[in-house]
Amino acid sequence: xxxxxDHRGQVLNEEFQRRDHNIQDVMIEDLQRQVAxxxxxxxxxxxxxxxxxxxxxxxxxxxxxxxxxxACMRTVISKAKxxxxxxxxxxxxxxxxxxxxIADLGCSSGPNTLLAISEIIDAIDSTxxxxxxxxxEFRVILNDLPGNDFNxxxxxxxxxxxxxxxxKGDEFGPCFVAGMPGSFYGRLFPNESINFIxxxxxxxxxxxVPLGIENNEGNIYIAATSPPSVDKAYLEQFRSDFTLFLxxxxxEVIPGGRMVITIIGRRSSDPSSKxxxxxxxxxxxxxxxxxxxxxxxEAKLASFNLPLxxxxxxxxxxxxxxQGSFHLDMxxxxxxxxxxGDNSQNKNYVFDKIKSGKKVxxxxxxxxxxxxxxxxxxxxxxxxxxxxSENVGEYxxxxxxxxxxxxxxxTKKEGKxx
Amino acid sequence: xxxxxDHRGQVLNEEFQRRDHNIQDVMIEDLQRQVAxxxxxxxxxxxxxxxxxxxxxxxxxxxxxxxxxxACMRTVISKAKxxxxxxxxxxxxxxxxxxxxIADLGCSSGPNTLLAISEIIDAIDSTxxxxxxxxxEFRVILNDLPGNDFNxxxxxxxxxxxxxxxxKGDEFGPCFVAGMPGSFYGRLFPNESINFIxxxxxxxxxxxVPLGIENNEGNIYIAATSPPSVDKAYLEQFRSDFTLFLxxxxxEVIPGGRMVITIIGRRSSDPSSKxxxxxxxxxxxxxxxxxxxxxxxEAKLASFNLPLxxxxxxxxxxxxxxQGSFHLDMxxxxxxxxxxGDNSQNKNYVFDKIKSGKKVxxxxxxxxxxxxxxxxxxxxxxxxxxxxSENVGEYxxxxxxxxxxxxxxxTKKEGKxx
Numbered sequence: 001x002x003x004x005x006d007h008r009g010q011v012l013n014e015e016f017q018r019r020d021h022n023i024q025d026v027m028i029e030d031l032q033r034q035v036a037x038x039x040x041x042x043x044x045x046x047x048x049x050x051x052x053x054x055x056x057x058x059x060x061x062x063x064x065x066x067x068x069x070x071a072c073m074r075t076v077i078s079k080a081k082x083x084x085x086x087x088x089x090x091x092x093x094x095x096x097x098x099x100x101x102i103a104d105l106g107c108s109s110g111p112n113t114l115l116a117i118s119e120i121i122d123a124i125d126s127t128x129x130x131x132x133x134x135x136x137e138f139r140v141i142l143n144d145l146p147g148n149d150f151n152x153x154x155x156x157x158x159x160x161x162x163x164x165x166x167x168k169g170d171e172f173g174p175c176f177v178a179g180m181p182g183s184f185y186g187r188l189f190p191n192e193s194i195n196f197i198x199x200x201x202x203x204x205x206x207x208x209v210p211l212g213i214e215n216n217e218g219n220i221y222i223a224a225t226s227p228p229s230v231d232k233a234y235l236e237q238f239r240s241d242f243t244l245f246l247x248x249x250x251x252e253v254i255p256g257g258r259m260v261i262t263i264i265g266r267r268s269s270d271p272s273s274k275x276x277x278x279x280x281x282x283x284x285x286x287x288x289x290x291x292x293x294x295x296x297x298e299a300k301l302a303s304f305n306l307p308l309x310x311x312x313x314x315x316x317x318x319x320x321x322x323q324g325s326f327h328l329d330m331x332x333x334x335x336x337x338x339x340x341g342d343n344s345q346n347k348n349y350v351f352d353k354i355k356s357g358k359k360v361x362x363x364x365x366x367x368x369x370x371x372x373x374x375x376x377x378x379x380x381x382x383x384x385x386x387x388x389s390e391n392v393g394e395y396x397x398x399x400x401x402x403x404x405x406x407x408x409x410x411t412k413k414e415g416k417x418x
Numbered sequence: 419x420x421x422x423x424d425h426r427g428q429v430l431n432e433e434f435q436r437r438d439h440n441i442q443d444v445m446i447e448d449l450q451r452q453v454a455x456x457x458x459x460x461x462x463x464x465x466x467x468x469x470x471x472x473x474x475x476x477x478x479x480x481x482x483x484x485x486x487x488x489a490c491m492r493t494v495i496s497k498a499k500x501x502x503x504x505x506x507x508x509x510x511x512x513x514x515x516x517x518x519x520i521a522d523l524g525c526s527s528g529p530n531t532l533l534a535i536s537e538i539i540d541a542i543d544s545t546x547x548x549x550x551x552x553x554x555e556f557r558v559i560l561n562d563l564p565g566n567d568f569n570x571x572x573x574x575x576x577x578x579x580x581x582x583x584x585x586k587g588d589e590f591g592p593c594f595v596a597g598m599p600g601s602f603y604g605r606l607f608p609n610e611s612i613n614f615i616x617x618x619x620x621x622x623x624x625x626x627v628p629l630g631i632e633n634n635e636g637n638i639y640i641a642a643t644s645p646p647s648v649d650k651a652y653l654e655q656f657r658s659d660f661t662l663f664l665x666x667x668x669x670e671v672i673p674g675g676r677m678v679i680t681i682i683g684r685r686s687s688d689p690s691s692k693x694x695x696x697x698x699x700x701x702x703x704x705x706x707x708x709x710x711x712x713x714x715x716e717a718k719l720a721s722f723n724l725p726l727x728x729x730x731x732x733x734x735x736x737x738x739x740x741q742g743s744f745h746l747d748m749x750x751x752x753x754x755x756x757x758x759g760d761n762s763q764n765k766n767y768v769f770d771k772i773k774s775g776k777k778v779x780x781x782x783x784x785x786x787x788x789x790x791x792x793x794x795x796x797x798x799x800x801x802x803x804x805x806x807s808e809n810v811g812e813y814x815x816x817x818x819x820x821x822x823x824x825x826x827x828x829t830k831k832e833g834k835x836x
Contacts, residue, residue, distance in 0.1 A: 099608065137608055141596065146572045154564045154599035176608055178559065179597040181572035190517065190555055190594055 106202025524620025
């Protein structure tokens with residue numbers, strides 16, 4: 001099921017019918033304007049962040065690895081944007097709160113870190129203008145693990161706030177941006193202190209590799225050749241982690257508060273389905289090639305598995321329902337081509353297996369490199385991703401592969417747990 | 419006026435007479451216990467932080483520079499501790515608040531960063547136990563400029579919270595620790611969101627070098643040979659900055675909330691008095707020696723001045739009164755020897771001019787190095803601090819020099835500004 005603009009519009013419309021006409025008009029007008037501005041802003045943002053990187057001496061534009069993950073993340077954020085903005089505008093219109101506390105979980109460190117936050121602030125600011133309200137106070141909290149590079153983010157914050165003030169005028173804000181290090185599989189924030197939680201491409205990472213999957217030899221994730229116990233162990237780990245995530249957030253989010261999270265997922269009920277596994281199978285292939293060349297020990301590969309999981313819609317919604325604190329407003333699926341540059345807005349795109357293979361490999365490298373280095377050592381990395389890039393390129397000749405993604409919109413229930 | 423243990427006890431007692439006996443007993447018992455524990459904990463802390471540094475791969479113990487500033491800062495924090503704890507216990511006993519938001523301004527990055535916070539939490543936790551109350555929720559916000567190394571702090575936070583939980587049992591907390599980058603010469607936090615502000619050895623740094631002091635040639639701070647316009651410009655900059663500091667905090671601190679800040683100061687009414695200027699005069703001397711050796715251009719030295727100020731009690735209290743939002747509860751003076759190792763608790767101390775000169779130079783180097791490198795370049799630094807260390811050593815033979823410090827305790831007034 002492809003999620004075109006029309007389909008998204010329709011789903012959104014169904015959601016909006018429950019609201020009064022005034023809000024509906026405001027939202028639609030807003031969404032239309034924003035769709036038109038999207039391409040333009042994406043380009044502008046690139047320039048702005050290049051300036052920031054020069055001003056503050058970031059190194060983020062120097063590695064192609066970062067460019068790979070940036071393009072991929074930006075596409076995911078832009079696909080999720082209508083849902084994020086729908087939720088935040090609805091929340092604003094329901095509460096007209098004078099103070100919005102917004103948390104971004106798994107914010108990472110790079111030019112996309114403040115992109116979603118800036119879009120959330122945009123949505124609230126343009127809505128409050130339409131109602132002729134004063135600007136609310138924004139409290140933004142950026143979360144990631146303690147090892148994340150918060151220094152780089154923090155250096156860009158004065159510029160970020162300056163830019164917001166310039167764009168939105170003196171009446172904007174105030175806006176306070178803080179960092180909160182810690183794992184989102186546990187409490188991060190005080191009780192009922194958060195209005196809106198955003199998380200992009202983070203909550204599919206598990207808190208650990210599932211236990212008891214030593215029998216998944218030669219694979220690094222669920223694969224066609226994995227024993228059924230591996231599927232089960234991954235699902236169990238996901239359920240336990242996602243429930244812990246929801247439990248923690250349920251204490252932190254105010255009643256009626258919203259949460260929009262984007263994760264990788266799958267359409268099939270089969271957890272070893274190609275749509276979610278093949279991207280990792282190609283990496284396992286590259287690792288196996290290196291084993292056969294004597295570059296990696298067989299036992300080393302046998303003991304490596306990835307701490308992530310692509311759930312099905314049913315698995316996600318079952319966990320939300322069982323945990324019971326959040327109402328699932330919407331669970332939308334959207335696809336992103338493995339090569340994020342291959343999209344409908346990029347009219348000049350021409351497929352080139354070498355280039356595409358490289359770009360996908362860069363993206364996957366950005367999210368897996370530290371785990372791979374920890375397990376296999378630094379020295380195999382260049383060779384591994386060279387092989388992986390070739391495997392991906394060859395595969396893309398045969399098939400236009402896509403990541404399946406879920407954007408999950410939830411509202412914290414008003415009463416006690418069901 | 420030396421501030422011995424007896425004198426501090428007397429001042430505190432005068433303050434405590436205004437409170438009821440129950441609180442008084444609690445505080446005294448607490449202070450006594452804490453004085454007894456102090457030496458022991460200081461030693462233990464060193465070991466704990468060494469473990470942290472190993473666990474998380476800090477580099478903080480590798481440079482002797484950091485050891486110098488650590489010892490100095492630790493002495494300042496321990497001298498200010500009874501005042502900080504007096505203020506926080508009083509605040510707790512007045513409000514029995516279920517949630518304490520504590521901000522540390524200019525938290526820096528190193529083993530002392532969490533020392534004051536840990537002492538504040540200790541004081542609240544032991545007081546609430548005596549009353550048989552449940553633990554309040556702690557929200558700690560660490561502030562420093564965006565260029566501060568927050569990454570290193572953040573890596574130590576899981577260990578810090580784990581240690582607190584182990585020490586204080588399962589009923590402790592929760593405790594949330596966030597980072598807030600930004601200049602304290604401006605708004606940092608939302609309106610009336612902070613219960614307690616602590617700042618140690620930061621608020622004497624000015625937001626900039628005073629303007630119009632090009633005539634302070636050959637000096638780097640106010641000196642005996644500075645024209646009167648230099649004294650005036652420094653005082654004006656301090657007044658303006660300190661008022662901005664107070665204005666910002668007055669919006670952020672809840673009515674009745676407390677603020678305890680420690681800064682360098684002076685006893686004399688003369689801003690060029692030796693007690694606050696000679697430490698810088700010796701550095702200027704070293705720079706002048708390098709000018710005469712042709713290692714530094716004369717014009718370079720002529721255009722360099724330090725952005726800090728050691729105010730008098732009168733200047734501090736006048737600014738607080740004029741700004742009007744805070745009641746000045748106490749402004750206590752205490753001395754710390756330039757060589758912080760030379761103190762009454764260190765019975766084995768034997769003066770050695772080379773060692774002492776080096777230690778003082780390390781401490782001053784830690785706070786001035788980045789400014790000096792920016793202005794004069796990297797290449798002069800080793801030579802400069804070698805010369806400075808010798809100058810300091812020679813001076814300490816003649817005189818046991820001390821930093822004069824103020825610990826300033828304030829309460830946010832309940833009503834509107836006077």
